[in-house]
Amino acid sequence: MSAAAQFLDQAKALSCVHCGLCLSYCPTYLETGNENDSPRGRIYLMRAIQSGQLGAEAAPVRHVDLCLGCRACETACPSGVPYGTLLEQTRDYIEKNHRRGLFQRLLRWIVIEQVFPFPWRLRLALLPVRVIRLLRLGFLMPRFAREMMELLPQRLAGGKLPAERLAKRPAKGQVGFVEGCVMPVLFGNTNESSAELLQRQGWDVITPRGQGCCGALYAHSGQLAKARECARRNIAAFEGQALDAIIINAAGCGSTLVEYGELLKDDPAWSERAEAFSAKVEDLVTWLDESRFAVSGSDEKVTYHDACHLCHAQGISAKPRALVKAKSSDRFVELAESDLCCGSAGSYNLTEPEMASRLQQRKVQHIIDSGAEVVVTTNPGCLLQIQSGLHKAGAHHVRAVHIADYLLEGESDDD
Amino acid sequence: MKSKADKKDLTRRLAEIVGDDAVLTDEQELVVYECDAYTLQKNLPTAVVLPKSAREVAAIVRLCADLDLPIIPRGAGTSLSGAVLAVDGGVMIALTRMNRVLNVDPRNRRALVEAGCVNAWITRDAEKHGLFYAPDPSSQPACTIGGNIATNSGGPHTLKNGVTTNHVLGYEMVLPDGTVEWLGVEPNGGEEVGGYDLRGAGIGSEGMFGVVTRALVRLSKTPPAFKTFLGVFASVEQASRAVSDIIAAGIVPAALEMMDQLITQALEEAYRFGFPLDAGAVLIVELDGLANGVEQQARQVDEICRQNKASEVRLARDDAERAALWKCRKRAFGAIGRLSPNYVTQDGVVPRGKLPEIMRFIRTVSERHDLRIPNVFHAGDGNIHPLILYDERDPAQVKRALQAGDDILGKCIELGGSVTGEHGIGAEKIDFMSRQFTRDDLEAMQQLRRVFDPEKRCNPHKMFPGAKRCAEFTQKKQVAA
Numbered sequence: 001m002s003a004a005a006q007f008l009d010q011a012k013a014l015s016c017v018h019c020g021l022c023l024s025y026c027p028t029y030l031e032t033g034n035e036n037d038s039p040r041g042r043i044y045l046m047r048a049i050q051s052g053q054l055g056a057e058a059a060p061v062r063h064v065d066l067c068l069g070c071r072a073c074e075t076a077c078p079s080g081v082p083y084g085t086l087l088e089q090t091r092d093y094i095e096k097n098h099r100r101g102l103f104q105r106l107l108r109w110i111v112i113e114q115v116f117p118f119p120w121r122l123r124l125a126l127l128p129v130r131v132i133r134l135l136r137l138g139f140l141m142p143r144f145a146r147e148m149m150e151l152l153p154q155r156l157a158g159g160k161l162p163a164e165r166l167a168k169r170p171a172k173g174q175v176g177f178v179e180g181c182v183m184p185v186l187f188g189n190t191n192e193s194s195a196e197l198l199q200r201q202g203w204d205v206i207t208p209r210g211q212g213c214c215g216a217l218y219a220h221s222g223q224l225a226k227a228r229e230c231a232r233r234n235i236a237a238f239e240g241q242a243l244d245a246i247i248i249n250a251a252g253c254g255s256t257l258v259e260y261g262e263l264l265k266d267d268p269a270w271s272e273r274a275e276a277f278s279a280k281v282e283d284l285v286t287w288l289d290e291s292r293f294a295v296s297g298s299d300e301k302v303t304y305h306d307a308c309h310l311c312h313a314q315g316i317s318a319k320p321r322a323l324v325k326a327k328s329s330d331r332f333v334e335l336a337e338s339d340l341c342c343g344s345a346g347s348y349n350l351t352e353p354e355m356a357s358r359l360q361q362r363k364v365q366h367i368i369d370s371g372a373e374v375v376v377t378t379n380p381g382c383l384l385q386i387q388s389g390l391h392k393a394g395a396h397h398v399r400a401v402h403i404a405d406y407l408l409e410g411e412s413d414d415d
Numbered sequence: 416m417k418s419k420a421d422k423k424d425l426t427r428r429l430a431e432i433v434g435d436d437a438v439l440t441d442e443q444e445l446v447v448y449e450c451d452a453y454t455l456q457k458n459l460p461t462a463v464v465l466p467k468s469a470r471e472v473a474a475i476v477r478l479c480a481d482l483d484l485p486i487i488p489r490g491a492g493t494s495l496s497g498a499v500l501a502v503d504g505g506v507m508i509a510l511t512r513m514n515r516v517l518n519v520d521p522r523n524r525r526a527l528v529e530a531g532c533v534n535a536w537i538t539r540d541a542e543k544h545g546l547f548y549a550p551d552p553s554s555q556p557a558c559t560i561g562g563n564i565a566t567n568s569g570g571p572h573t574l575k576n577g578v579t580t581n582h583v584l585g586y587e588m589v590l591p592d593g594t595v596e597w598l599g600v601e602p603n604g605g606e607e608v609g610g611y612d613l614r615g616a617g618i619g620s621e622g623m624f625g626v627v628t629r630a631l632v633r634l635s636k637t638p639p640a641f642k643t644f645l646g647v648f649a650s651v652e653q654a655s656r657a658v659s660d661i662i663a664a665g666i667v668p669a670a671l672e673m674m675d676q677l678i679t680q681a682l683e684e685a686y687r688f689g690f691p692l693d694a695g696a697v698l699i700v701e702l703d704g705l706a707n708g709v710e711q712q713a714r715q716v717d718e719i720c721r722q723n724k725a726s727e728v729r730l731a732r733d734d735a736e737r738a739a740l741w742k743c744r745k746r747a748f749g750a751i752g753r754l755s756p757n758y759v760t761q762d763g764v765v766p767r768g769k770l771p772e773i774m775r776f777i778r779t780v781s782e783r784h785d786l787r788i789p790n791v792f793h794a795g796d797g798n799i800h801p802l803i804l805y806d807e808r809d810p811a812q813v814k815r816a817l818q819a820g821d822d823i824l825g826k827c828i829e830l831g832g833s834v835t836g837e838h839g840i841g842a843e844k845i846d847f848m849s850r851q852f853t854r855d856d857l858e859a860m861q862q863l864r865r866v867f868d869p870e871k872r873c874n875p876h877k878m879f880p881g882a883k884r885c886a887e888f889t890q891k892k893q894v895a896a
Contacts, residue, residue, distance in 0.1 A: 014756035019452050019749040020493040023557045024533045033465050033511030033531070034439070035492065041447040048446055059443035076556070079752025080685060 007093035008050045008086055016043045016081045022073035027341045028066050031358050036063040039073035039083055046090045056098040064090055066355060068348055069220050070308035070341035075315070084255075084313060085262065091222025107351060108221065159188025161207040167199050173244040174204035175287070176280075178234070178257065180250045181213045182380045190380075193404040194249045194284050200411075201289055203244075210237035214248075216256035219263065220346050231260045232270055235277045246277065249284040249404055251379040252346055255313035257281040283310060284404060285320040285378060293326040296410045302328040303372035305363070305386065305400075306339040307379035320403055324376050327407065335375070336366045344385035356385070364389035367398060374399050376406045422461070425482070429464050429506070432474045437465040437512070448507055451492040451499050452554075454807070455759060455817070456842055456884070460487060460501035465512045469587060469595055469628035472508060476626060477593030479506050485875050486591070488626040490531055490559030495748075495760045496841030498566060498621055502876035503883055508626055510561050516540045517629070524634040525584065527602050530561030530627045534568075537632060546634035549576040552837070553745040561627045567619035569837040571670040571744060572701075574795035576635070578837070580618040586630040588617060591868040595628075602631050616863060621839050622874040624867035638669075638703035642713045643737045646698040646720040647691050647727040651675055651790070654696040655770040657723040658794040661700065662767060664719060666712050670701040671795030672744055678789045678802075681750045682743045690743075691727070698725075698794065699744055701737075747791040748802065754787070755804035761820050762838035763827035767797040773826060777801050780822045784815040798836035799827075825850070840878040849880045 022039040023029055029038035036045065042064060048054040064087070071084045100108070161179060175198060183191050195205045215230030234257070238246055248254040256263075258281045264274035304324050311317040317339065325332045343349055343359030363386060367375050375398060377383060386400040426440045439445060440462045449457040461484065466472045479486045485505030492499055501507055510531035517527040521544035526537050534555040537548035551570035552558055558568070564586060569578040576582075584606070585599030599614030600606060608614070617624045648654040654673055661668065674682070674697050679690040690697060700716050702709045713730075720728045731737040751758045765773045774790065777799075781788040792799040801823055805816035824834045824847055834840070834847040848857060857879060864871070876882035 015752040017452075017749060017752040017756075017758060018450070018454050019554070019752075020491055020557050021554060021746065021749050023491050023493075024535075025556070029511075033509065033514070035447045035509070035511075036439075036444050038447075044447045054443055054446065057443065059441055063444075078685060078746035078749025080750075081752065 006050065007089050008046055009089065012082050013043065013047055013050070013086055015079050016040065016077075017079055018044075019078070021078060022076045025072040025076040027068060027070060027072065027343075027359055028355060030340075031355065031362075034063075036060075037066055039077075042067055043081070043083070043086060046086055049090070049093070056094050061094055061098050064094060066352060068308070068341045068343070068345040068355075068359075070345060071312040072308060072339065072341065075312045075339070084259075088219050088222065088224065091220070092224045093222070095222040104351070108347075159192055160184050161191055161195055161205070163207055163209060165195055165199055165205045165207075167202045167204050169200065169202045171204055172202040174206055174242070176238050176241060176243045176246040177205050177207045178211060178214065178246060178248040178250075178253060179207060180248070180253050180380070183250055187380055187383070187402065190249065190402040190404050193402070193408045194247070197284070197288060197404055197407055198247065201292060203287075205247075206241055206243065208237045208241065212237075214253040214256045215263075216252050217346055219256055224263070227256070228263055228267070231263055231274060235260065235270065235273050238277060238280075239273065243280060245282045245287055246280045247282055247284055247287055249378070249402070251283065251307035251310035251314070252381055254281060254283045255309035258314060283314065283316060283378065285310070285323055286316060288323060288407070290319075290322045290326040293323065293407060293411075295329040296327045298410065299331065300328075300373040301331050301333055301371055302374045302376060302406075303333050303335040303367065303370045304338060305335060305342065305367075305375055305377040305382060307377050307382050308339070308341050308345070310378050311339050320376075320378055323403065323407060327409075333370050333372055335370050335372070337362070338366075342382050342385045342389070344379075344381035346381060349381075349385055360385055360389040361393075364393050364395065368393065368395050373397055374401060374406065376401055376403050378403050425462060425484075425506075428478055429462060429475065432478065433464055433466050433471050437467070439463040439465075448489075448492075448501070448509075451489075451494040451497060453495050453497040453500070453759070453841065453843055454757065455813070456497055456500055456502075458501050459504065460507040461504040463489075463507045463509055465509050467512050469513075469589060472510075472513075472589045472626050472628055473593050473595050475506065475508060476589050476591065479872065480592055480870075483870075483872070485872050486626065487874050488561065488565070488622045490562035490565075491533070491554075491557045493554040493558045494562065494566070494841060495762065495838045496566075496835070496843040498562075498839050498841035498877065499874070500842045500877075502842060505872075505875075510559065510626075510628070513628065514559070519544065519546075519634070521546060521634075524636075526632050526634055528560055528630055528632060530564075530586075530629060531559050534558050534560060534563060537634075541634050542637070544634075545637050547637050548632055549582050549635045550579045551745075553748060555745070560630050560632065564618050564627050564630060565620065565622040566837065566839040569793070569796075569798070571672050571699075571741075571793060573837075574671055574793065575667050575669045575703075580615055582633045582635075583614070583618060584631045584633055585614055586617070587628045588625040589628055590625040591870065591873045596625075600631055617867075619839075620864075620867075621841065621877055623864055623877060625873060640704065640706040640709045641669075641737060642702045642709050643731040643740060644698075644700045644713075644716060644720070645690075645727075645729045645731070645740065646700060646725045647694045647729070648696045648698065648723070648725055650695040651774040652771045653723050653725075654698050655774065655794065657698060657720050657725065658770065659767055660719045660723065661716060662795065664715055666702075666715060668700050668712075668716070668795060669703040670699065671793070672699040673697070673790070673792055673794040674699075674744070674747065675790040677754065677787060678747050678750075678791045681753050681789070682747060684753055685746070685750045686739070686743050688739055688743050694726070699740060744791070748800075751789070751802055751804065754789070755806065757807045758802045758804050759816055759820055760838070761799070761801045761803065761823055762835050763799050763801075763824050763832060764834075764836045765797045765799065765827050765830045765832035767795075769830045769832070770794060770797060770799075773799060773823075773830060776826050777823055780819050783822075784819045786812070786815055786819055788819065793836070796836070797832065821846075842877055842882075842884075845878060845880055845882055848878065
């Protein structure tokens with residue numbers, strides 16, 4: 001029994017006392033009933049790999065791959081095990097010590113490394129999709145590509161924000177805005193709405209030009225070195241400005257931005273700067289003031305889906321509900337299993353389509369059962385996943401919208 | 416193992432019953448099944464199967480009978496006594512895919528559930544009818560009804576509501592020869608059943624009579640009013656006296672729980688509830704019932720706490736604060752991960768009046784073995800849960816932890832109590848059985864067991880002295896550098 005490299009933070013790994021309270025909060029365990037697909041089981045596997053009892057071989061890697069990284073287990077864990085950190089450390093080790101099949105290698109390389117983190121490449125990649133859709137040639141594509149295509153919204157709306165937009169009422173201060181990679185390409189309107197909301201609440205919105213991908217896809221897939229590069233670039237881009245906060249409207253990116261401090265803690269030149277950056281990061285929902293919204297005249301029933309990286313990774317679940325309720329009042333209905341992952345999980349729905357689709361169906365069924373006509377959420381991945389799920393289920397009467405767009409609906413311009 | 420089947424053949428035959436994706440025989444995937452929440456003993460099962468129906472369970476059990484293989488029923492694996500440890504290998508039947516609430520019948524206040532259904536899900540589905548499932552073990556968000564039946568689980572609210580056996584009307588069980596029986600009240604049957612109460616015999620049998628596949632449970636009406644107090648005391652002794660006085664006054668609180676200083680400190684770090692960090696002990700007292708009665712008892716409880724020198728008696732302001740308090744209490748075991756890499760939870764019972772004595776004794780044990788032992792327990796029924804903290808990387812500490820547990824449980828017997836309140840004997844507390852029971856008592860229990868399982872293949876090597884132990888008793892596997 002040879003000891004493998006010490007990739008796990010030993011103290012963090014040992015803080016799991018194997019009580020099992022996480023089990024029924026884990027989406028994959030709920031689906032498979034297999035302890036290997038549970039947080040407690042995965043930590044057991046990670047520890048076994050670390051001790052050398054198991055190698056980074058196909059079976060354990062399979063179960064670590066199947067993890068969504070939704071971190072619902074962290075919400076459930078009484079011991080405060082930082083599961084997300086352990087997962088990233090394990091995936092980093094696996095990427096260096098395990099060779100995957102050709103298809104998975106190619107898929108991961110294209111999706112995670114070459115396309116998503118670069119808005120212009122994403123835009124380019126979407127060109128053929130537009131053409132195929134226009135000519136209705138989808139049936140010619142292989143299945144995995146069709147599934148990828150189905151995830152894309154029917155209307156692709158891009159749009160970049162100007163470098164600076166001034167507050168629409170006496171300014172309280174200025175905030176930086178993180179555009180993200182997917183947002184400006186697929187949800188340009190949502191970035192527009194977010195900036196508009198901030199301006200109306202009295203904030204100048206600065207969108208620094210040097211920013212890039214937050215690094216979440218790299219970090220979640222075990223490429224910590226690349227994730228750190230992204231972090232350094234963004235820290236540098238925002239550092240020069242006097243900002244009251246750095247606002248992000250994508251929960252998945254936000255959860256990585258708030259962890260730059262942890263990501264760069266061993267880099268003496270950057271650790272303090274990373275801490276300072278992370279301390280300023282706020283999700284859009286925490287920065288908006290719900291008392292500024294009046295109950296809207298619409299009679300649509302509304303529900304809310306918790307993006308994992310907002311509610312589990314950042315512990316934010318009351319504030320977005322307060323915002324949605326401010327507009328919907330008694331038309332708000334709670335969603336069953338609202339904090340259970342929808343299966344999107346970054347690039348997961350591309351690398352693990354089968355499990356992603358099971359969770360998508362589960363989520364969509366709950367949405368339909370709730371009777372809501374609008375489902376509001378805070379993350380582009382969830383939006384894509386839920387929109388395509390509703391489409392597949394034929395639930396055309398239900399809209400999935402980002403909270404920024406929802407909050408702006410029906411608001412008058414002169415507010 | 417006397418198995419006639421080689422592993423490949425076993426894998427194939429199990430897969431014929433449940434499908435390929437429901438059979439695990441690769442050691443790399445069996446590792447996570449080598450223990451439950453009691454991690455001092457570990458051993459790999461020969462196979463794990465994940466059936467979806469009672470019919471599949473019966474077919475697996477018949478196959479194991481043909482091959483003379485042990486069967487180990489398993490739910491969520493939250494047992495604290497090694498109840499689902501595969502001591503001698505065998506086929507582990509995990510009921511985690513049979514986890515549905517099949518129906519809630521509010522008129523008759525019953526629910527029919529599959530054995531792998533998580534305890535808390537019953538209340539989740541029943542609460543819209545103003546009903547709940549009463550037994551509430553701390554692990555209720557994860558543990559399953561099948562496991563609750565096996566150990567006759569309790570929880571903080573057992574003081575007033577009773578334990579699992581008071582709330583499970585009947586259940587379906589696959590006997591070790593593969594026949595399927597329904598014991599007790601049937602899903603559409605009347606409340607009373609003639610003959611011996613075999614249902615009652617099976618509850619608490621620790622999975623040694625067969626594999627439970629469905630259960631019919633009783634639902635209770637949610638009380639109209641609650642009052643939940645936090646009493647703050649300088650010492651465990653003072654809090655214990657308050658407990659005795661509350662019971663002596665004829666009050667039956669829904670729950671009466673105590674937590675000592677080490678526990679409240681860990682919980683405060685985890686949940687920031689606002690526990691006083693300098694208090695020697697805190698009591699959680701919950702009263703429920705009709706508003707008037709609760710009001711009057713609340714005044715009495717407040718007075719009794721103050722007579723026993725409570726420095727503060729705090730009433731939960733609203734449902735949210737009450738929920739926060741219970742969240743802290745129920746997650747107390749898990750929060751221990753903040754204090755120590757490992758712990759072993761003891762589950763002893765003493766007569767209520769002996770609580771101060773056992774608490775003093777635990778303190779001396781803690782000093783003698785140089786181990787921290789926080790306490791969180793059901794004070795109302797004298798059910799103590801000392802949590803012995805150790806580090807499995809240090810073999811000497813492991814030995815001292817085991818000895819400390821032995822000392823404490825020995826004292827419980829001496830004081831007229833028991834070595835288990837609700838966690839069961841499992842693999843952990845076998846040695847105590849002959850100290851608590853006479854040879855004749857144990858033989859009578861074995862006779863009952865043989866009625867259900869003449870070949871002793873169902874969850875073997877548990878509960879009775881003379882059982883086989885795992886060759887490797889802890890710490891070798893998860894060695895840390």
